[in-house]
Amino acid sequence: MKWFWFAVANVRRNRRRSATTILIAAVGTAALLVGGGFVQYNYALLRRIAAHDSGHVVLAHRDHFDGDEDLPMQHGVDDASLVKARLEADARVIVALPRLQFSGLISNGDKSAVFIGTGIDAEGESRVRGSSLWKLTAGSTLSARPSEDDLPEIMLGKELARQLRVVPGSTLTLLATTTEGSLNAQDVRVKGIYSVGVPEMDRRAVLVHLPTAQRLLLTDRVSTVSAYLRRIDDTDVVQATMAGLFPGRALQTWRDQAFYYRAVRALYNRIFGLLGAIIVVLVLFAISNTLGMAVVERTREIGTFRALGAVPAQITRNFVLEGLVVGLAGAAIGTAAATLISFAVDRAGAMMPPPPGYSVGYPLLIDRSPALYAAAALVIAAVSAIAAWAVSRKAAARSIVEALAHV
Amino acid sequence: MDHDTTCVAPRVSPAPGRDGAVRAEALQLAAPLLQLRDVAKAYRVGHVTVPALRGVSLDVGEGEFLALVGPSGSGKSTLLHICGLIDAPDAGRYQLEGKDVSRLGPRELAILRRERVGFVFQGFNLVPVLTALENVEIPLLLAGVARAERGARSRASLEAVGLGGLERRRPDELSGGQRQRVAIARAMVGRPRLVLADEPTANLDGATAAQVIDVMRELGRTRGVTFVVATHDERMARHCDRVVALRDGVLA
Numbered sequence: 001m002k003w004f005w006f007a008v009a010n011v012r013r014n015r016r017r018s019a020t021t022i023l024i025a026a027v028g029t030a031a032l033l034v035g036g037g038f039v040q041y042n043y044a045l046l047r048r049i050a051a052h053d054s055g056h057v058v059l060a061h062r063d064h065f066d067g068d069e070d071l072p073m074q075h076g077v078d079d080a081s082l083v084k085a086r087l088e089a090d091a092r093v094i095v096a097l098p099r100l101q102f103s104g105l106i107s108n109g110d111k112s113a114v115f116i117g118t119g120i121d122a123e124g125e126s127r128v129r130g131s132s133l134w135k136l137t138a139g140s141t142l143s144a145r146p147s148e149d150d151l152p153e154i155m156l157g158k159e160l161a162r163q164l165r166v167v168p169g170s171t172l173t174l175l176a177t178t179t180e181g182s183l184n185a186q187d188v189r190v191k192g193i194y195s196v197g198v199p200e201m202d203r204r205a206v207l208v209h210l211p212t213a214q215r216l217l218l219t220d221r222v223s224t225v226s227a228y229l230r231r232i233d234d235t236d237v238v239q240a241t242m243a244g245l246f247p248g249r250a251l252q253t254w255r256d257q258a259f260y261y262r263a264v265r266a267l268y269n270r271i272f273g274l275l276g277a278i279i280v281v282l283v284l285f286a287i288s289n290t291l292g293m294a295v296v297e298r299t300r301e302i303g304t305f306r307a308l309g310a311v312p313a314q315i316t317r318n319f320v321l322e323g324l325v326v327g328l329a330g331a332a333i334g335t336a337a338a339t340l341i342s343f344a345v346d347r348a349g350a351m352m353p354p355p356p357g358y359s360v361g362y363p364l365l366i367d368r369s370p371a372l373y374a375a376a377a378l379v380i381a382a383v384s385a386i387a388a389w390a391v392s393r394k395a396a397a398r399s400i401v402e403a404l405a406h407v
Numbered sequence: 408m409d410h411d412t413t414c415v416a417p418r419v420s421p422a423p424g425r426d427g428a429v430r431a432e433a434l435q436l437a438a439p440l441l442q443l444r445d446v447a448k449a450y451r452v453g454h455v456t457v458p459a460l461r462g463v464s465l466d467v468g469e470g471e472f473l474a475l476v477g478p479s480g481s482g483k484s485t486l487l488h489i490c491g492l493i494d495a496p497d498a499g500r501y502q503l504e505g506k507d508v509s510r511l512g513p514r515e516l517a518i519l520r521r522e523r524v525g526f527v528f529q530g531f532n533l534v535p536v537l538t539a540l541e542n543v544e545i546p547l548l549l550a551g552v553a554r555a556e557r558g559a560r561s562r563a564s565l566e567a568v569g570l571g572g573l574e575r576r577r578p579d580e581l582s583g584g585q586r587q588r589v590a591i592a593r594a595m596v597g598r599p600r601l602v603l604a605d606e607p608t609a610n611l612d613g614a615t616a617a618q619v620i621d622v623m624r625e626l627g628r629t630r631g632v633t634f635v636v637a638t639h640d641e642r643m644a645r646h647c648d649r650v651v652a653l654r655d656g657v658l659a
Contacts, residue, residue, distance in 0.1 A: 002548055009536035304532040307493050308546045308593070309521025311514050400493040404528070 007321035010294070011329075017290055018326060024286040025330020025380055026337060028279045032376040033338030037366035039272050043265060045362060047232065050258030052129050055097060055226020057239045058257060059083060062250045064223065072102060073179045076221030077249075083225045086245060090227075092234050097124045098222035100213040104176030106156075106206065108164045115160065115174070117206035119213025119222075128228040135360065139168030139192035142209060152212040153191035157205035161193040168192060174208075178218040186216045197360045264355070280383055283330075287323055287387040295319065295395045302395055303403025312396035319392035320385045327384025331377040338373075342366035439466035440600060440633045441490055446499035448485050448656075459485040461656040462499070469600070470631040472624060474644040477653035483637035484605055486653065490635055491524050491603040492516045504600065521550050525594030525632075527604035527623075531586040533578040539565060539589045540574035546597040564592040568622050584615030588622055595626055602627075604636040608643055620646050 011018045061075040069075055077083060080098040087096035100119035105112045122142035137158045146152060154172065156164070166172060170190045178184045188208065196205050214220055229238055235253050242251055255262070295302070302315055342365075350364040395403070448460040460482045467473050467490075475483045488494035489501060492508060501508055503523065511519065525546075526532075533542045543561040552560070565574055568588040578586055587607060594602050604623065608616035620643055627634045636643060644650050652659040 002544075002554075006537070006541075013536055300530075300532065301534060304526075304528070304534075305545070305549070306517070307491065307520065307526045309517050309524075309549050309597075311517045314549060401488050404493075404532075 003318060003321055004325075007318060007325050010298075010318075010322050011325045014294070017293070021286050021290040021326050022330045022333065025283050025327055025384065026333035028283040029331045029334025029376055029380050030337040030341065031279050031334075032276055032379070033335065033373060034341055034366055035272050035275060036372050036376065037338070037342055037368060038364075039268050040367035040369055040372060041365045042268065043261075044367065046258070046261040046264055047254075050261040051228075051232055051235075051254040054252075054254050054257035055224075056229040056232060056235045056254050057227045057242055058224050058252045058254075059087075059227070059242060059246060060224045060250045060252075062248055065250050065252060071179055071181055072177055072217050073100070073219045073221045073223070076100075076219065076223055077225055078221045080222040080225055083246065087225065087227050087242070090238065090241065092229050092231070092238055094228045094230055095124045095128055097121050097128070097226045097228065098210060099224050099226060100210055100217070100219075100221075101223045102176055102213055102217055104174060104216075106160070106164065107173045107175065108166060108170070109173070111164060112175075113160060113163050114204060115156075115206040116201075116204040117174070117176075117208060117213065119208050119210040121210055135195045135197065137193050137195055139190065141192055141194075142207060143191070146209040146211055151187050151189040152208060152215075154188040154212075155192045155194055155207040156190060157202035158193050158195050159199065159202040160204060160206070161190070163203070166190050166193075174206075174216055176216050178216075179221075180218060184216055184218060186212065188212065195360065197354075280379060283327075283380060284383050284387050287326055287384045288391050290326065291319060291323055291388050292391040294322070295392050299395060299398075299403050299406035302398070303400050303406065306396075306400045306403065312393070315396035316389055316392050319388045319396075321388075323384040323386075323388025324381055327381040328377070330384075331380040334380070335373055335377060338366075338376075339368065342368050440469045440471075440504060441465070441467040441635075442500075442502040442505075443486075443489070443496075444500045446486075446489060446496040446501060448482075448489065448494070448496050458656050460489075460496070463653075463656070463658055464499075465651065465658065467633055467635060470627065470633055472627045472634045472646070472648045473636070474647035474650045475635060475637045475653060476639070476644055476650055477659070481653040482656040483653055485656075487603050487605055487635060487637045490601070491526060492520050521546060521597060523600050525597060525599040525602040527587070527590050527594050527602065527607045529606035529609045531578070531583075531590045531610075533586055533589055533593075535578050538575050538577055539570060539581065539585075539592075542578070542589055543593045543596050545593060550597065560596055561592075564596040565589070567595065567626065568592045582615070583611050584618055587611060587615075587619050591619070591622055591626070595630070595632070598630075599632060601633045601635065604634065604638075606638055606640075607636065608638065608640045613642075616640065616642065 059077065061077055064075045067075055077098070084096040084098060087093050098121060101117070102119065103114065103116045106115040123144040126141065126144070142153050142155055151171065156166065164172065168190050172188050172190060174186045174188055176184060196202055210222065227238060227242065229235065239251055239253055305315055345364060345366050351361045352364045354361045443463055443465045446460055446463045447458070449456050449458045463486060475486060477483050485494065489496050492503070495509065503519070508516065508519065534545070540561050543564050544557050547557040547560060562574060565571060568591050570585060570588055570592065573581065573585065578589070581589065607623070608619055611619060623634060624646055626632060636647065638644060
């Protein structure tokens with residue numbers, strides 16, 4: 001403890017120089033925390049979106065993900081009700097949602113366009129996804145259950161609706177190839193118009209009730225059954241359980257399905273990893289410079305300590321402690337600054353611009369994860385200690401006579 | 408640590424019988440604390456080798472107060488450094504307390520310095536951010552002495568040099584003489600057998616230098632510590648038991 005206070009006293013010897021170095025360490029820490037917090041928030045947001053889009057674990061026919069189909073739903077799941085019931089019996093599963101992916105032509109009588117459709121369990125989807133993930137621009141979402149009296153309901157991407165010049169209440173016709181290879185048509189009524197957030201998808205996307213899609217394709221199969229879990233961390237465990245329950249089926253987690261999440265994560269890891277490395281190197285140089293000057297100025301003192309019986313490791317330890325004092329002071333100030341900045345950003349309610357390929361932005365928030373804060377403080381402290389060790393070890397082992405003669 | 412058996416043997420292997428014991432006791436009393444034989448040291452300055460010591464042989468007894476005198480460049484400081492184990496001779500042999508120190512590694516030398524040797528420097532070499540008491544504590548702190556004992560011994564050491572009550576003063580709040588006395592207290596706190604002082608009065612006025620000399624003499628006398636003092640100061644030399652003159656790296 002005595003040596004710690006000695007280190008504190010030494011840091012205070014040249015206050016202006018130490019203050020500048022502490023400030024650099026603080027700015028470095030704050031930059032790491034704000035940048036890291038932003039990335040963490042984005043990862044969490046993208047994970048949530050990815051998991052909500054696909055479901056945490058997706059079950060399908062063993063050839064669904066890799067094989068090509070000669071006919072629609074050739075690689076479909078034909079016991080979806082049984083799968084759903086068995087999955088929902090697991091307490092970790094909120095709901096299991098069957099989905100049917102199909103494509104074809106959609107026509108308003110005058111004009112036709114290609115669509116990519118999904119047949120869904122509207123009630124179950126709204127239960128786990130909420131309404132916020134479907135950004136309605138007109139009308140409303142699909143009814144919880146398909147109506148028996150009226151035409152089947154459909155939701156369209158906003159660009160597709162614009163192309164077909166339809167509004168809620170308009171009638172359209174879906175044309176698709178059935179599981180037997182023939183063509184089938186189904187009249188539908190526009191219930192709502194929505195935005196997926198990706199312009200390409202907004203030009204093609206269509207949502208209908210699952211029975212509507214099954215009727216159109218003349219099948220009782222579904223493409224996939226997605227299990228939605230209470231906790232995202234249970235994904236791998238539940239996947240393993242499902243593999244035991246349904247041998248011979250293909251299973252993918254939300255991570256396998258989240259191409260966008262993986263791409264963004266890889267990109268951010270590189271960008272912010274490089275920035276983080278630059279910050280760490282800057283802090284390393286700043287502390288090396290400060291302590292390097294201190295070592296030169298105190299060469300005679302080092303010689304005195306050695307003459308009094310200090311071994312080089314004790315000299316180095318003292319400088320490492322000084323580095324730690326500077327680093328930890330910087331980390332403490334930087335942590336406080338990062339916390340204030342993140343709260344200020346939260347309150348400002350700023351939005352990020354739409355990512356490439358997307359038409360909507362997302363809120364700019366900064367995560368305040370204790371693990372991140374601890375890691376940043378640890379990195380800055382470690383960098384400071386390493387810098388101190390590097391600059392002092394030569395001086396500590398220098399000839400005592402030379403050190404004492406240093407002017 | 409290696410022991411030089413030729414020197415230690417008389418202490419541990421007295422001749423049998425009463426006469427042998429008496430002889431051993433006499434040898435022990437007569438055994439010098441320092442023994443240098445044909446010690447040589449040269450420094451390289453650029454491409455030139457400058458001899459600093461050329462075959463110096465010297466014995467210094469226990470409790471002796473020895474002055475090393477000579478003009479600048481005569482090799483006083485080099486000899487002092489070798490005696491204090493902070494420099495090694497190129498040739499010759501050096502024994503401290505009968506132990507050949509030439510075979511000791513840096514860590515063993517550091518421990519030996521910590522336990523056996525004290526230093527007083529011309530420029531005091533106090534740590535400016537520490538108080539007088541904390542400066543005196545340094546050798547004990549390096550040796551890992553417990554806090555309470557450290558404090559007590561350091562206070563006693565400051566008392567012994569007449570600085571009781573000034574424990575909390577920092578070096579810049581002390582006069583030159585007081586600083587040098589703090590340095591002497593620091594040199595003495597580890598209870599060394601040998602104290603080496605390099606021009607301890609050079610930066611002091613006459614009256615203060617006299618006080619510092621008195622303190623050192625008194626400590627040497629009361630504690631039986633051997634002092635080797637490199638000095639230009641004739642007053643200092645006059646107070647020493649023996650004066651050894653060096654000229655061009657050899658004993659004059």
